[in-house]
Amino acid sequence: MDSGAGTVREERQQKTYAQQHGVPQTEDLQRQYDLPEHAGREGTPMTYDDVIRKTVTSFAVLLVGAGAAVTLATMMPGIVMGLALVALLGGLVLGLVNAFRREPNPGLILAYSATQGFFLGALTWVLEMAYPGVAVQAVTATLVVFGTVLALFKSGKVRATPKLTKFFFTALIAYAVFSLVNLGMVMFTDIGMFGMRAGWLGVAIGAFAILLATYSLVLDFTNIQEGVEAGVEQKYGWAAAFGLTVSLVWLYIEILRVIVILRSITE
Template structure:
């Protein structure tokens, strides 16, 4: 073995054969000293506390919380632009935010590796959309923004409490129902959007604004129970179960020691779900207050 191949021999040279006996005693002392030092170092290492997930580069709940709060902070900054900075451009900014957020949402969803820059860009664009639609509805129904925020916090808190209690879980059977329900809801939303764009329906929310036939006077609704009330409650339930899926994925990721970078993926998922939940609650409140 060449010198330097073993760190014990770094910087050392061998003596000539005529001085082998002298060097042999010195070598024994050197190795003995090295053995004592190594033993002390090992004992010191064994006495140290075990490295946690943060020290080993693994995902933690704290990582997810911090990154989710960062994403939501960016959403709030984006929402402040159409709400307070450029209120005259609220409508075009809302459209830009909706289209841009949709595109970046798909990009982030299908990326194999999370990109913090793209995730934060998505949050900023969604902020433009959320700020625009909130200010539009706030002008028509004063106080609706605060009601929607409180409603979102309540649903989030109740869902988290149910998840932690173990009473609600994303079981395979529940996931199958969720997939069928979310596809059905997406199909309805696309059809409703198409009818609204072509002027085939009346009302701010298309089919959601119409009343269910035969329900006139029920539950205080003179013109009938709004169809959007039923759809809105259904969508809020879907968003709440989506939070259960997010919580389950985060718990599994932490338990299995997923790399720390995937805390961005978890934060992205929570941000998407919370924005969806907020918009559904905002729309439901607008439908209810519009029927007063």
Template sequence: MASPVFSSGKEFQPNARFEQMNQPVSADQLQAQFDLPSATPEQTNRMTYEGVVSKTAIIAVGAFIAAVPGYLIPNVLAMYASALVAFVVSLVIIFRKKNSPALIAIYAVTEGYFLGALTTFIETRFEVPGAGLQALVATFATFAVVLALYRSGKVRYTSKMRRFLMISGLAYLVFSLFNLGYMIFGSSGSAWGLRTDVMVGPVPLGVVIGIAAVLIACVSLIADFDFIDNAVKNGAPKEIEWKAAFGLILTLVWLYIEFLRIIAILFGRR
């Protein structure tokens, strides 16, 4: 499914309206506005694509810096604690009406540490050195390709894509919960449960599920771009850029984890 930040935010819908666009303007005021020189986005205090890109980069860099100590000095307890904090903070950001760059900074730091520690755990536990770098390159390469396709106009978020995201996202969630129950209550000795206990021909089920999840995440990225496009065209306030950037980061984190897991299952030791 699309990032919950966008699907739950009214400001990203196609017909969103904002206060600064609905104020009554007299004929004299309108003429005065026409006589003024063209205003920059900063002067109009409206959301821009450049603003979303810069804020996405800030969050990504912050998460990367926080990932360094997690990667170099991992701690299992701290890894789980940071994952829990990041999850709770992300829920607050998603459902909070007002934007909070401070909360997003907390999310970036905790999520970054978690990803760094998780990467070290997978590289050492399954003996796949370099898996983190491979997953990182795959994530940003996928992001760049999907963005290029969207900007070219060859790919657009349609009603069919929306239905696909809803159905496939729900199916993936059901599988993940079922697999978690299988790992807890079943007799599997695998760290991945059904993902490695079941084979689809010569390939573990986890690789097939992982590729499907990456495709779902790619469609989710297209939806994210479309929602951002709506907000910019509708003249959303500039502070919405933070929420849009956060929504993109959520999808990129999901992509990274999926790539990391695929690499571990394919090339790592069970």
């Protein structure tokens, strides 16, 4: 259940929006593009509407992948989890490739969405069979968190700060190491499906991870705002869409895990 989304976030968010995607800082735009205006010679500047369109496209592909996994699971349940593991590994590789590219590649970003969608669809189907209703609960909670963070960011009540961001990266590294160790124990021992995250300790760790994923959304919104204000090229809207997809996938997995752990305790 540790999809690697947190690891991707770690690599992608180490720099500012401009630095991580090879986009010049505001004061370097004119020199970099050798133009008097914000937009590069290849197109118009990135806008919020453009980011929304690209993000919706990314999530549409993710939903198609999830739907394909659920459909396959109902017909051939014996092979879907094996394919889900392949999709998980493929998504991790694609996520790292996209994170390290200087310029976004829409095809690779959508491929990431498709593989992660298949993995999430298969995972959700398995857990839904064991805990009916968990899918609706997790999706609803994810949408509520996303909408709340977006509203607070737009109102100016929530902002990324240097101190919080430093803490975020430190905690993220520690969480990524813990998650990898826990995943290894789940895969290669009989510790159980949650590993060291079973019981109320798992709920506490999951709540902390949800906070990390939530702050990751704040960083995404900050990056998008920086990109729009700097007038970067429209193609970098795909990088913004990729970032939001990674954060929401991570957030959904953490919420889903906490709900399942809570239900395993109380039922």
